[in-house]
Amino acid sequence: VKGREVPVVIAIDGPGGAGKSTIARVLAERLGVAHVDTGAMYRAVTLAVLRAGAEPSDAAACTRIAGAVAVERVHGRTLLDGEDVEAEIRGPDVTAVVSVVSGHQGVRDVLLAVQRAGLGERGGVVEGRDAGTRVVPDADLKVWLTATPQERAARRAAQVGEEDARGIAALAEELAARDASDAARMRPAADAVVVDTSGLTVDEVVDGVISSLKAEATP
Numbered sequence: 001v002k003g004r005e006v007p008v009v010i011a012i013d014g015p016g017g018a019g020k021s022t023i024a025r026v027l028a029e030r031l032g033v034a035h036v037d038t039g040a041m042y043r044a045v046t047l048a049v050l051r052a053g054a055e056p057s058d059a060a061a062c063t064r065i066a067g068a069v070a071v072e073r074v075h076g077r078t079l080l081d082g083e084d085v086e087a088e089i090r091g092p093d094v095t096a097v098v099s100v101v102s103g104h105q106g107v108r109d110v111l112l113a114v115q116r117a118g119l120g121e122r123g124g125v126v127e128g129r130d131a132g133t134r135v136v137p138d139a140d141l142k143v144w145l146t147a148t149p150q151e152r153a154a155r156r157a158a159q160v161g162e163e164d165a166r167g168i169a170a171l172a173e174e175l176a177a178r179d180a181s182d183a184a185r186m187r188p189a190a191d192a193v194v195v196d197t198s199g200l201t202v203d204e205v206v207d208g209v210i211s212s213l214k215a216e217a218t219p
């Protein structure tokens with residue numbers, strides 16, 4: 001953003017299906033900064049846990065695995081020990097237990113360093129559940145994205161190519177269950193701008209965020 005000193009750091013948080021990934025990616029492109037997808041990192045560790053045959057509820061095992069694997073994000077793809085696992089981490093097996101694995105404090109502590117390291121020298125857009133409260137609490141701007149449950153389910157359905165009404169209803173239930181499970185770390189930062197993305201286009205939301213950033217920058 002013109003007239004702004006680099007680096008610029010923006011936190012984008014909110015529940016699944018609120019539009020975080022798309023908004024964070026487009027915003028990072030427009031600002032020319034890194035996009036740090038923290039959910040993808042929790043998903044990659046979850047895949048490693050499943051592959052190791054460990055129990056997702058076993059905090060010690062999950063923490064050990066998180067510390068032993070290399071999780072990277074390169075050009076919008078997620079790498080686990082160098083292997084591109086971007087498609088696999090979005091699948092149903094990982095999605096079903098990622099909330100349990102990401103609930104372990106040890107896993108969160110390991111990934112915190114990876115997340116902060118994802119910021120480039122120009123800063124970045126950090127996307128997650130606790131970006132504004134924990135990963136980058138000093139962010140220049142914190143945004144909490146929401147959308148109606150129906151809209152979130154419809155978006156998630158489009159993402160995974162689900163067209164059947166019963167399938168969409170199942171996705172809505174899955175989102176609600178994950179919300180309940182993620183609830184402890186799903187709180188907007190006190191200084192976050194809350195944006196309901198229902199019915200808004202990606203560009204409308206991104207333009208709004210950039211305006212908020214400019215407003216914050218104005219003394």
Ligand code: DC
Binds near residue numbers: 016040127
């Ligand atoms: O945004 P997502 O659906 O890819 O996130 C996957 C899971 O990871 C989600 O169930 C909550 C968890 N998560 C988290 O606990 N903290 C974050 N900063 C990001 C995601």
